[in-house]
Amino acid sequence: MAKFTKDQIKLLARQMLTKRDSGRPFNLLTGAGCSKSSDIPLAAELVKEIQEKFGAEIEDKLDQHQRNDYGACMSCLGTNERRELLSKYLDNPKINWAHIAIASLIHAGFVSRVITFNFDSILARACSLLGLYPATYDFAAAATVDTDYIAQQAIIHLHGQGTGKSLLNSDEETKAHAENIRPLIRATFQDSPLLVIGYSGSSDAVFPVIAEEYKRKERLWWAGYADIPDTSIANFINLNSKVSYYLGGCDADEFLIELAKELNCFPPALFSDPYGHLLKDLEPVTEFPFEKLGSVDLLTHLKKELAKSQQRYNVNRKIPELMMKGDWDAVISLSDRKNPDHQDALAWAHTMYAGQLVKSGKANKDESLLKKSFEQF
Known part of the structure; x- marks a missing residue:
């Protein structure tokens, strides 16, 4: 096996789209590899x-x-x-792109629950950037046989949270806890496919539970950092080869971004339309009681300023796209002569547009086009 291919990403994305549309989105199982680029050590x-x-x-x-x-x-x-x-x-790890991509997949409905071995809160914080607040469960503090109460959109910490009462990381603790989380693992495999990423599965008391509880009811994808899986993972994949897949060379950031892009949910609106994202976040906010306070209407004022900024931002983003297409007339129409950020693009657009007019005017023997070309200077 070698690094994952574009075709494998497309196949996984197609399955995720089908499952979302059928009401049974994927679950994720994540390990330390997903937090590595946030400077959390393996x-x-x-x-x-x-x-x-x-x-x-x-x-x-x-x-x-x-x-x-x-x-x-x-x-x-x-x-x-x-x-x-x-x-x-x-205490305060940076939010990495792997978790932003996962949050995007949750937001778009492709992922339901994220079950994680990690103690950090990076995914919850990544979700909050997108205006998403999935339920969070700490199974180190309260593992239960009954999993029916768990919300459809959820982050489940198997071995505890950094802010929680218990952090299970010794051999004795994780072995004793493995049976406590068996009902959760069983329920995870019951109705939804699973994507595993950032989790080695080696020398781990939970992996045997995963291997025992996987009954081939749904497909399983294992995205590993190593090009070739270790023996335990390879044996597990081979045993279930008709419905399981191993993808090698998966850097968590790169792989999850590629997957989210294939599913058209990356980048999220926070990065593609930041002002529109903020305006949407303000929709649930009640009207500011400015009349009672004798004050300005903070909410309305902010919304107006954000809308103006959104319009400017969209224009600034559109101009480079139009220049790449060679649509010089549109660049001229959109550009603001008073905006110093537009002056170079505007000058170049006038020059290139004049050249187009001259060429077209000569070809068609059209004096009006030649005259219009001089007006560009």
Whole structure:
């Protein structure tokens, strides 16, 4: 296997579109790879940090092999030490493009629930940028057999949240918790396809539960960073090869952006029409009580200013597109002579338009076009 192809993206996108339209959108299962570009370290990087800070402690408790195991190393730290280790990464991580793309997929209805091994709140914050607020559940604090109450749009933290009561990261904790989340895994496979991304599945107590509960009722896609999956993932995919797929070389940012673009939901309005996005966000806001306060109408004033800015923004964005098409007459019509940002484009458009008029005038022996060309200067 090698890096994922455009055809594979198209196939996945087609399945996601079909499932959305049938009322059974995909679920996502995400791991640390989705947060890597937010500067949240992977397990191997945390192991290295533990070795540097707590070398004597782990050498006394673990054999050579265990010293490179994330869960085993975490088992040698106290709860407070673990929180201190992780807090600097979890307190205020940057929002990366993988999670913005996931939020776009949720917003467009292609993804329902996101089940994550990650402690961070990046996805919730990415969703809020888009004016989306899915329900959030912490299964480390309250795992349950009954999953019917879980909202259709939801973020489910399997091992806890950075702000929550419990962060499950030692071998003992994750193994004990694996059975607690079995009902959720079973329900996840029941009616919807699953896309796995950023999750290695190796040396993990949850992976055997996934392998046992997957009954081929729906399709499963596994997007991995490695070109070739490790043995456990390869065996799982091969066992279910008729309805499962492995995509290699998947950098989370790149892959999810490509997928969202294929589904025509990227970039989200925040980036393609920021002023329109803000105007839409203001729609639910009640009227400002300016008469009672003897004040200006803050809401109406803001909406008017945003609408003006939106119009200017759309013009500024349209001009380069028209120049690339060679539609010089339209560039001239849209440009504002008083706007210094438009002057270079306007001068170039007049020059190119004059050339077009001269060429057309000579070809058609039309004196009016030649005269019009001189008016461009």
